[in-house]
Amino acid sequence: MKAFAYVNPTSEKEAVAALKTDGIAMVIGGGQDLLSRMKDYIDSPDRVVNVKGLDATVTATSDGGVKIGSAVKIVDLAEHAAVMSLYPSVAAAAIEVGTPQIRNQGTVGGNINQRPRCWYFRNEEFVCYKKGGSRCFAVNGENQYHAIFGNDGPSHIVHPSSLAVPFVAYGAKFRVLGPNGEREIAAADYFTMPTLANVLKENVLDDEDILTHVILPAPGNVKHGHYEVRYKQSHDWPLAFTTVVLVMNGVNGTSGANGTSGSTIRSARVVLGAVAPVPWRSRPAEDALAGKALNEATAALAGEAAISEAKPMSGNAYKIQIAKTAVKRAVMRAAGIKTV
């Protein structure tokens, strides 16, 4: 990799200030993504700004939610007592990320802001839209792991972050600090669908912005389910996955004998991962769940509804079946029904 200057700021403000330079400055968290991009010459920053020294705590907020510092390690998120009890799908997503080494080193901020895994993006030789070029090689090339939703282009990546999906499902806000101060953005608005104008990035962050916190609201009377389908059990990304957060009518948790919940679903959030350029909120699936009893039949309907919008590419139609299954099984998990 190319030689670079290393800056180790002691505060958020210093970190933002350090990003101002004539050359290219980049933020480094655990480095699990950035360093491999640098080794592969996808990025060659002149200055690397360490943000592992920023807030690395999970704290309770006054409204019953939690505030997660961007420097929190993925493993610590996965094992945090309040996260596990209030937002089990966040913990479930975190514990499946990569490998133990990646979870021990990777941070929440890095995970949310990691760059796409598209083979062409990761190969120096292919200068595609995302690297300032004027074509997408995946369209007529290898697209077996690419998007099946939101495929209008110009890029057809799937967003690589596992944590982003439950964050969107739980209605998180992201706190961002930049040269002009701080702002809070709903997680769902943070990630951007590609257009020719913004295709170089996957989110709304400017070059001198950093993500400092993820703020999760109190979950309320909800049931949660998270399901990932992976090609292999470690050292890999999911093929497709889903978080569902169900707001229930009536008393929580009265289950019938066959796993059928006594109560009905008031409203649902269904967010799919690894299927679109952003964490993909499925309104059809949410509509299919609203007002229904929580049982396996409803789960199957939600799966069917979710894929009604799918538009696969030449080589990834098989992912539709997988996405459908992920939705169905996430709902089943929320209902406490055994999946496989």
Add this chain to the structure above:
Amino acid sequence: MSSRARKAVGRNVLRKEGHDKVTGAARYIDDLTFPGLLHARTIRSTIPAGEIVKVRFKGDRAGFTLVDHHDIPGRNIVALIDEDQPCLAERKIRHVAEPILLLVHEDREKLRAADVQIEYRPSTPNYDPERSAITFKKIAIDKGDLDAGFAAADVIVEGEYRTGLQEQLYIETNGVIAVPGSSVAGAAGGITVYGSMQCPYYVHRALVILLGLPAGKVRVIQTETGGGFGGKEEYPSMMAGHAALAALKTGRPVKLVYDRVEDMLATTKRHPSIVRHRTGVTRDGRLTAIDIDAVLDGGAYATLSAVVLSRGMIHAAGPYRCDHIRIRGRATMTNTPPNGAFRGFGAPQTQFAAEVHMDRIAERLGLDPVRVREINALRPGDTTATGQRLGKDSSALQVLREAVTRTGFRKRRRALAGTNRGIGLSLFFHGSGFTGAGEVKLAAKASLALTHKGARIHVASTEIGQGTRTMLAQIVADALGVRYDDVDVNAADTGEVPDSGPTVASRTCMIVGRILERCAEEMRARLGRLTPRQYLRAFGPLVITKQYERPAGMVWDDTVYKGDAYGSYGWGCDVVEVEVDRDTYEVRPTAFTTVHEIGKAIHPMLAVGQIEGGSAQGLGYAILEDVVMRDGRMANATLTNYIIPTSLDTPPMQVVLLENPYPHGPSGAKGVGEMPIDGPAPAVINALRHAGFDLREIPATPERVMLTSSVESTQRTPRTPRKSQAWV
């Protein structure tokens, strides 16, 4: 000599290099440096077929040296079997990533940034091995009378099976350093090459021919090597040539180390195969005729395709008795990077086909898969496809029965029927050592030098993680009657060790180990009652060198492919249980038992390590490992998208060792390195068949399993066997 020394063979002694590896003291090629070191970068073709029209270096050339084919003093070939592969392309391009020239500079970053542009006149590439105009090698094996065999059959079963490319994926990528002038005895004009490799004398020979130097001016030294799996059998010869040319041109040491992407894009992989079987069988399950036609995709140059094909064809009929066999095989050229040596060397491909076919035969006859194998398994005294009469150390039935008993196979099979799980098995064998007359032609040598405490081993066999040094020292310690700790092992340095042949073909223990055992036996006799120290004081240095001797009665005729193809065979049986997710088509192996008969386990823990590692690699081959080729180029040449199994993807393994000694192996040992990779893939596919998925191709990715299930056929219900021309 002391006879009190505790026996080393059969014990799990400490590895010779274990301490250095664990403490980080072991030095790999990229850890080494030399004063004035330069770095080299390989400029490669970006098209699969065509001609080079023009090469242009853009920008400031200061500090750069360019090396191309004009700089080759000897012959522009990578000397191996055929002489078709240039060390640096002159005009013609036959595959993507073909080396064209080298850039040399002292700064790695400058080297990377350098802009070399190559203009080509492209031609139409061929990627289909069956439509290739160039055949590297053909092999024909005939036994008995095929027509008579088919006439005696009640049923004929036919099938086509395919296997994909596989990447060796050693942990340490390929790398070499060439140092000019510091050759043996400091001879000027010579060259010394250090590197990560399996076969120092292959590299030596290739350099002598490329550089036009006398053998004495070329020295090759293996550095600590982080894995090979066959991937460092032939390619280091190419790289050593590149670095040596650059070192000779610049007069300075030159380092050439590939990063992972370059290593995966440019170096050899396992040959893809298409194997067709047509088999005659009686109603009660006896094989009467075996007709096999196989094609291996050799890639752009011949490399080792001829011998990979040879081993593949000899193992193609599986470990089964049959009087009438016809095997036809060919390795052909395609415009893809050359395929080459990989653990198993052709046998995993052909035994995949044989074993999946065997389950289909069983299914067709309504027999259980164990029964057909019991009926047909080779027994001592039977003859193989090449007519080799098997000795007492043939254990097909033992390994099969052991595996079936250990796993309660038949009961499990009934219990799992109709669930989302399946259980399957595979029976396989693997010849140890070079094929046919290979060992006689090679005439490997090994030396043993007496030291004050014991002895020092001098062999060119390399330690590549599999335990060569340890295992050879154990053999010598017992034969000489000294402690294991008092035997040490010289570096594999062609300036200091004789040519004991390459570290391939599961030959190091059985062949080189046996030569050393003979050296040690003679040394012991020479010492008589003296201790090594007393002997050295009285008589001075003692070095004993011996050469391979063919066991009496072994014959091989290369022209008709008849005779004793291998001194001995190892035998194995794998049983795998898989679970299939019927919604997502994920396949997960959940239980794995393997029985290996290997003659004698010199170091049981290392032997089990080989079996576990080889089996995991075989499971990867079966399910996960997918080399995606697009336009003649590997599209997923990184570790994040070419995926191999981790411990989480590998089921608990039960490894059972059986020992049926080979009289001409050291303490009865045969080879163990390659055989473990022969069995897992067919066992997995047979387990999938049991679960209702009729696959004939690996890797069994979810996409493939899904497609198979949609054509799930009626073949699952065994039909009434009848004499038939209706092919299954």
